[in-house]
Amino acid sequence: MRIRHPLRQVIPFAALLPMALTVIVGYLGTVLWSLRISLTNSRSFPSDTFVGMAQYTRLFENERWLLSLHNLALYGVLFIGACLVIGFLLAVFIDQNVTGEGVLRTIFLYPYAMSFVATGLVWQWMLTPGNGIEQAAHQFGFAGFSFDWIVDQDMVIYTVVIATVWQASGLVMAMMLAGLRGIDGEIWKAARLDGIPTWRVYLSIVLPMMWPTIATVLLLLSTAVVKLFDAVVAMTQGGPGTASEVPAKFIMDHLFGRANIALASAGAVVLLVPVLAMLAPYAYARSRKGRA
Amino acid sequence: MKRRSYFNPARIGIYAFLISAALFFLLPLYVMLVTSVKPMEEIRLGNIFALPLQITLEPWRDAWSGACTGASCEGIRGGFWNSVAITVPSTILPILIGALNGYALSFWKPRGASTLFGILMVGAFIPLQVMIYPLVRVLATFGLFGSLAGIVLVHMIFAMPVMTLLFRNYYAAIPHELFQAARIDGGGFFRIFIHVMLPMSLPIIVVAAIMQVTGVWNDYILGLVFAGRDNAPMTVQLNNVINTTTGTRLYNVNMAATILTSLVPLAIYFISGRWFVRGIAAGAVKG
Numbered sequence: 001m002r003i004r005h006p007l008r009q010v011i012p013f014a015a016l017l018p019m020a021l022t023v024i025v026g027y028l029g030t031v032l033w034s035l036r037i038s039l040t041n042s043r044s045f046p047s048d049t050f051v052g053m054a055q056y057t058r059l060f061e062n063e064r065w066l067l068s069l070h071n072l073a074l075y076g077v078l079f080i081g082a083c084l085v086i087g088f089l090l091a092v093f094i095d096q097n098v099t100g101e102g103v104l105r106t107i108f109l110y111p112y113a114m115s116f117v118a119t120g121l122v123w124q125w126m127l128t129p130g131n132g133i134e135q136a137a138h139q140f141g142f143a144g145f146s147f148d149w150i151v152d153q154d155m156v157i158y159t160v161v162i163a164t165v166w167q168a169s170g171l172v173m174a175m176m177l178a179g180l181r182g183i184d185g186e187i188w189k190a191a192r193l194d195g196i197p198t199w200r201v202y203l204s205i206v207l208p209m210m211w212p213t214i215a216t217v218l219l220l221l222s223t224a225v226v227k228l229f230d231a232v233v234a235m236t237q238g239g240p241g242t243a244s245e246v247p248a249k250f251i252m253d254h255l256f257g258r259a260n261i262a263l264a265s266a267g268a269v270v271l272l273v274p275v276l277a278m279l280a281p282y283a284y285a286r287s288r289k290g291r292a
Numbered sequence: 293m294k295r296r297s298y299f300n301p302a303r304i305g306i307y308a309f310l311i312s313a314a315l316f317f318l319l320p321l322y323v324m325l326v327t328s329v330k331p332m333e334e335i336r337l338g339n340i341f342a343l344p345l346q347i348t349l350e351p352w353r354d355a356w357s358g359a360c361t362g363a364s365c366e367g368i369r370g371g372f373w374n375s376v377a378i379t380v381p382s383t384i385l386p387i388l389i390g391a392l393n394g395y396a397l398s399f400w401k402p403r404g405a406s407t408l409f410g411i412l413m414v415g416a417f418i419p420l421q422v423m424i425y426p427l428v429r430v431l432a433t434f435g436l437f438g439s440l441a442g443i444v445l446v447h448m449i450f451a452m453p454v455m456t457l458l459f460r461n462y463y464a465a466i467p468h469e470l471f472q473a474a475r476i477d478g479g480g481f482f483r484i485f486i487h488v489m490l491p492m493s494l495p496i497i498v499v500a501a502i503m504q505v506t507g508v509w510n511d512y513i514l515g516l517v518f519a520g521r522d523n524a525p526m527t528v529q530l531n532n533v534i535n536t537t538t539g540t541r542l543y544n545v546n547m548a549a550t551i552l553t554s555l556v557p558l559a560i561y562f563i564s565g566r567w568f569v570r571g572i573a574a575g576a577v578k579g
Contacts, residue, residue, distance in 0.1 A: 011481040012400035016408065019393045019452060023408055026449040027415035030426035037425070046429075090313060096306050106562070107314045109569070110321070113561035114554045115510035117527045121534055121550050122320045125327070125543060126340065132323075136339035166320065174569045226419050230512040234531055248513075251421040256517070261425055268421040275417050283414060 031272070038266040044259035055266040065267060068245040071157050075246070076225040078158070082165045083221055084214070087172025092202060094173070095180050105177070109170035116167065120234030123163035124150065153243040156236055160244060164231050168224065172217050179213030180206065222278070226271060247271055328352060328548035335543050351544035355552055359545050361532040368549050371529030375509055375556075377440060378525055382447035383504040387497060389448065390455025395489050397456070398463035399471045400481065409456065416453035424517055431518065438520025446518045447508055455500055462496040463489065499571040502564050506557045526553045 041051045059065050090108055094101055111119060126132040129148040137145035149155035183206055191201040207214075229248040236244040238253075247267060254264035323340050328351050330344040338345075357367040397405055427446060428437060436442035466489075474484045515525035524532075530553045534546045561568050 012396045012402040012405075015392050015396045015481065016402060016405055018389050018448075019412065019456065020408055022449050022452045023411050023415060025430065026423070026427070026452075027411065027418060030423040031418060033426035033429075034422045089309075093306055093310050093313075096303075098306060098310060104310055104314055106565070107317050110558065110561060111317065113506060113557040113568070115512060115527050115557070117510075117512045117531050118550045118554045119320075121530070121546065122324055125546065126320065126323055131543075132340050136341050139339040166317070170317070178569075223417060230527075233512070234535070237535060248419070248421055252424075252513070252517075255421075255425055264421075265425065268419065268425075271419045272422050275419060279414055279417055283410070 034265045034268050037262055038269050040262055042262040055262045059263060059266045064242050064245055065250055067242060068247045068250045072246050075157055075161060078161045079164055079225060080221045083169045083172045086169040087176050090173040091176035091180055094177060108173050111167045112171045116230035117234045119163055119167045120231040124235045127159050151240055153240055156244045160231055160235060163235060175213055175217050179210040183209055324547045324551055327544055328551055330544050332544060351548040354545045355549035359533045359549060361529055368526055368529045371524060371526035374523050375526040378443055379505055379508045381444045382508045383501055386448050386451035386455045386504055387500045391459045391493060393456040394459025394463050395485050397460050412453050440523050443519040443523060446514050458496055458500050499567060502560060502568055503571040506560060509556050
């Protein structure tokens with residue numbers, strides 16, 4: 001017989017105390033705090049003077065913020081699109097019984113092990129006009145070749161796309177490859193019997209069947225998009241001018257550089273909205289499943 | 293599987309695509325390596341893809357112990373040891389707490405715990421920027437801001453969702469009878485955890501450790517904000533070396549510093565290979 005100690009009942013609760021504190025203080029508390037600050041006129045220190053939605057109005061009148069949102073949207077579409085296409089193509093090609101599969105997989109994925117800072121710095125150096133790829137092209141005899149996107153206000157965001165796609169598409173490849181391998185071989189036999197061309201099978205049958213993998217990849221990539229900060233700091237520091245500004249960097253600058261924590265918090269709350277919108281249907285489905 | 297005939301146009305096309313893709317992926321690594329062993333004169337004159345005419349290890353020595361960040365010129369070795377000091381506890385503690393959480397959630401199911409876990413999972417997606425300022429204030433209140441303990445605590449907070457999820461899913465697959473048997477034998481909460489569950493958890497601990505070490509080592513933003521000047525991790529120092537230098541940029545030193553900073557995660561990746569992928573994939577599948 002086991003004796004029911006009152007203490008024993010408490011232990012599981014006590015063990016979860018760090019988690020409870022993290023949830024209540026770390027997650028819920030900080031979100032409410034940021035929300036509160038965003039409604040005040042705080043500058044370097046939190047203040048208790050509430051100004052309603054004034055910070056949000058200021059935020060959306062701020063050219064730099066609007067530019068950063070625009071950059072994020074453009075970056076997000078291009079980054080996710082390119083990662084999906086390149087990752088899927090690499091996975092499909094690797095899945096053709098090629099020799100040296102292990103080596104190829106290793107090569108495609110190694111950038112993911114590196115930090116965004118390191119990745120950004122390498123690409124910065126390769127893309128610097130007069131120094132990297134441009135100079136190399138000149139020496140190969142293409143005297144008129146010019147590649148100055150990284151210092152061009154209109155093109156700089158594309159260089160961030162190049163560097164981060166280089167970093168992350170290998171991961172997409174790895175996950176897509178796992179997805180491809182999970183598909184029943186019978187499908188291929190049936191398609192061959194029916195004489196359907198391979199590319200058609202991939203596009204119309206395999207791709208739709210890989211929806212769960214693609215959803216996971218999308219989730220992973222979109223979280224990375226919202227977080228985009230390190231790579232921009234390392235590559236362009238938001239420049240030239242403010243041309244490659246992104247929301248995460250805008251918020252950090254106003255928190256620590258420009259002593260405008262209310263405006264920064266408003267920006268952070270705005271960033272939270274699309275995340276919650278994405279999560280709400282998911283959380284709802286989960287709670288429904290839990291009840292059933 | 294699919295067709296097996298070799299040497300037809302389709303196969304040549306497949307290899308052509310894969311090899312050119314591989315070259316594109318290897319290019320930056322090649323440029324980094326080659327640049328890091330060239331003297332500056334050669335970099336100024338030659339193109340970035342050319343092999344070095346004269347190999348020098350001077351840039352590596354400079355990057356390690358001579359490169360300047362702002363006023364001091366001590367290289368990034370300080371950052372390396374800071375990163376080690378941050379990474380070791382930021383790996384061990386979150387794994388222990390994650391394992392404990394997963395264990396309590398899977399087997400003891402205290403009331404309200406699953407709600408807590410649900411909020412934690414949603415919390416995993418909250419943008420960092422929403423949490424940063426309040427966390428700065430909380431840590432400052434306890435005198436932990438800018439300290440080693442502070443940055444470790446922050447890493448623990450941000451690792452909590454994934455670590456808990458990993459272990460919860462792992463323990464969910466363990467037969468409940470095993471736990472019942474241990475209880476009938478008189479095992480208490482911690483006895484069962486330490487003597488039964490932890491020894492069984494080795495595979496998932498390895499995955500979690502790979503995730504944490506790479507993640508913490510590669511972190512930039514948390515280290516920048518919370519670690520303070522004395523504990524700045526290698527990534528922060530690397531960016532300082534390269535982006536705040538005035539005058540001529542020492543590209544060879546910069547590239548050597550970049551490689552040095554990436555060495556630990558790359559080594560883990562090359563050694564652990566498949567586990568690395570499994571870790572990321574497991575972390576990605578939330579809920």
